[in-house]
Each structure stands twice: as structure tokens, then as C-alpha cells.
Amino acid sequence: MWATNLKVVGIVLGTLALYTLIANKIPQVQSEVPQTLTLGANVTPEQLVAAGEKVFNGIGGCPTCHGLGTRAPNLLTDEKGTGPIGARCGKREAGKSCKQYLYESLDNPTAFVVTGYQPIMPVMTRQLSPEQIWSVIAFLESQGGTVDVTGDDVAKAKQLTPGASPANSGGSPGGGAFAAGSTDPKAIIQAAGCLACHKLDGQGQVIAPDLTHVGARRDAESIRKKILDPASSIAKGYEKLAGIMPKTFGTMMSAAQLEALVQYLAGHK
Numbered sequence: 691m692w693a694t695n696l697k698v699v700g701i702v703l704g705t706l707a708l709y710t711l712i713a714n715k716i717p718q719v720q721s722e723v724p725q726t727l728t729l730g731a732n733v734t735p736e737q738l739v740a741a742g743e744k745v746f747n748g749i750g751g752c753p754t755c756h757g758l759g760t761r762a763p764n765l766l767t768d769e770k771g772t773g774p775i776g777a778r779c780g781k782r783e784a785g786k787s788c789k790q791y792l793y794e795s796l797d798n799p800t801a802f803v804v805t806g807y808q809p810i811m812p813v814m815t816r817q818l819s820p821e822q823i824w825s826v827i828a829f830l831e832s833q834g835g836t837v838d839v840t841g842d843d844v845a846k847a848k849q850l851t852p853g854a855s856p857a858n859s860g861g862s863p864g865g866g867a868f869a870a871g872s873t874d875p876k877a878i879i880q881a882a883g884c885l886a887c888h889k890l891d892g893q894g895q896v897i898a899p900d901l902t903h904v905g906a907r908r909d910a911e912s913i914r915k916k917i918l919d920p921a922s923s924i925a926k927g928y929e930k931l932a933g934i935m936p937k938t939f940g941t942m943m944s945a946a947q948l949e950a951l952v953q954y955l956a957g958h959k
């Protein structure tokens with residue numbers, strides 16, 4: 691009886707000791723990270739990587755394309771013998787560091803298109819905040835490489851106007867609002883990157899249905915639904931590409947912008 695009780699106490703104490711040991715280990719590991727980051731920037735690489743993983747799998751929607759092996763290059767696993775993205779990012783473009791290349795991939799994806807793939811990657815800096823962009827870069831770097839994103843990168847990016855880089859500014863540089871708050875449908879289409887996949891009035895890519903006569907196939911209601919919830923109805927003949935159209939437009943645009951876009955497309959009979 692006593693012996694059993696002692697055994698139980700022994701096991702409990704032993705387990706507690708183990709947990710205490712583990713708990714003490716965690717802060718020790720973290721404190722090995724140099725805290726040289728400047729103000730607003732005392733975020734650790736581990737925190738950036740963890741945040742980036744959530745963006746990658748969540749709001750970023752990256753696995754929609756990256757993860758099937760054929761639609762887009764593998765990022766988390768080996769890509770044609772060149773290793774995961776953190777191992778190859780510094781070798782893609784001469785003179786560009788890994789960090790610079792990854793930022794370019796998200797800010798101006800057509801600047802360097804990986805051979806063998808279509809230029810369908812959306813401009814992510816239009817959909818994600820600077821924090822989300824830089825944490826996702828840290829996460830990508832951690833896949834076989836060295837994380838050199840710092841809180842400084844985040845702070846600097848936040849000072850710049852989102853979407854105002856020369857590569858993707860569609861018109862007037864404005865505030866943080868989507869398409870600088872414009873209700874001009876053309877500016878909205880430009881800022882949303884619809885033409886990275888769709889053709890409209892002879893411009894754009896042919897991966898997705900040509901929208902030049904979309905008003906003849908869908909009324910305003912149906913177009914609105916499609917933009918807000920792309921999974922709601924898949925275009926005939928494009929079933930294989932279901933899931934490619936970004937789901938984030940509804941949260942990016944104001945109600946007035948959405949309406950201007952919907953009416954413009956519905957008018958394309």
C-alpha cells in the first residue's frame with residue numbers, strides 16, 4: 691500500500707521535474723538569440739517564422755498553388771534538386787540576396803518567372819500587410835536557409851505606402867487604401883491583379899476565363915458572388931482550376947469599389 695503510494699508520488703514528482711526542465715530549456719534557447727534589434731523591432735526570428743507559417747497556410751493562401759507540385763514550384767520541399775526555397779532563394783538572380791529575391795517574388799512576381807511555370811502568382815504586397823509579408827519571408831528563409839529578416843525590415847516597410855513601389859503602382863500614389871481608394875473599375879482591376887489570370891478587352895493572361903463578355907454569362911449578382919466567394923460557382927470548363935482565384939478580394943475592397951467593379955463587368959456583354 692505504502693509502496694504503491696510512494697511509487698505514484700515518485701512518478702508525479704519525476705514528471706514534474708521533467709516538465710520544469712523542459713520549461714526552463716525554452717527560455718534558454720530563446721535568449722541565445724541576439725537582442726540587437728532596434729525599437730518596434732524586438733521581435734525574434736522565431737516569432738517571425740511562427741507568424742509567417744500562419745500567414746502561409748492561412749490568409750496568404752499559398753498552398754492553393756504551392757503544394758500540388760505542378761501548378762507552382764515546391765517551397766517547403768525540394769524543387770527539382772535545388773532544395774527547399776530557403777536553400778535556393780539566394781541563387782535565383784545574380785546580385786540578389788535571398789531576402790531581396792523573396793521580397794521581389796511577393797511584390798513583383800513577374801519580374802522573375804521560374805522557368806516551366808505560368809506567371810499566375812498574385813502580387814502579395816497588395817493583399818498582405820508589411821508584417822505579414824516580412825514574416826512569410828522569414829518563414830520561407832527558415833526552409834533550408836538562414837533567417838535574416840529583422841524587425842527593422844518590418845518597421846521600414848510600414849513607413850512606405852503599401853502598393854506604392856514603382857513596380858506595381860497603378861496610378862496615383864495614395865494612402866494605405868486599396869487602389870488608393872479609387873472607384874475607377876480599371877484602377878481596381880489593376881490593383882487586384884485580375885489580369886494576371888484573366889483577359890479583359892484584349893489585355894491580360896489566358897489562364898482563367900476571358901472576362902470580355904462575362905456580362906452575357908453572369909448577371910451582376912452572380913459576378914458579385916463570384917468575387918466575394920470564388921468557390922460559390924466554378925466557371926464551366928475550368929473545374930481543374932477551381933481554387934486558384936484568390937478569396938481575399940472581398941476583404942481588400944471597399945463596398946463602393948466592389949460595386950463599381952461588379953457593374954463594370956456586368957456591362958461587358
Ligand code: HEC
Nearest residue numbers: 750751752755761762763795799802803804807808810811
Ligand atoms: C495563384 C497561384 C499562386 C499563389 C496563390 C501563390 N503563388 Fe507563389 N508562385 C506561383 C507560381 C506559378 C510561381 C512560379 C512562377 C513565378 O516565378 O512567378 C510562384 C513563385 C513563387 C516564388 C519563387 C519560387 C522559386 O522557386 O524561386 C515564391 C518565393 C513564392 N511563389 C511565394 C509565394 C507565397 C509566400 C505565397 C502566399 C503568400 C504564394 N507564393 C502564393 C503561384 C502562386
Ligand code: HEC
Nearest residue numbers: 882883884887898899916923924925928931932933934935
Ligand atoms: C490567380 C488567378 C486569378 C485571379 C488573380 C483572378 N481570378 Fe477570377 N478566376 C480564376 C479562375 C482560374 C477562374 C475559373 C475557375 C473558377 O470559376 O473558379 C476564375 C473565374 C472568374 C469568374 C467567372 C468567369 C465565368 O466565365 O464564369 C469571374 C467573374 C472572375 N473570375 C472575376 C475575377 C475578378 C473580377 C478578379 C479580380 C478582382 C479575378 N477574377 C482575379 C482565376 C483568377
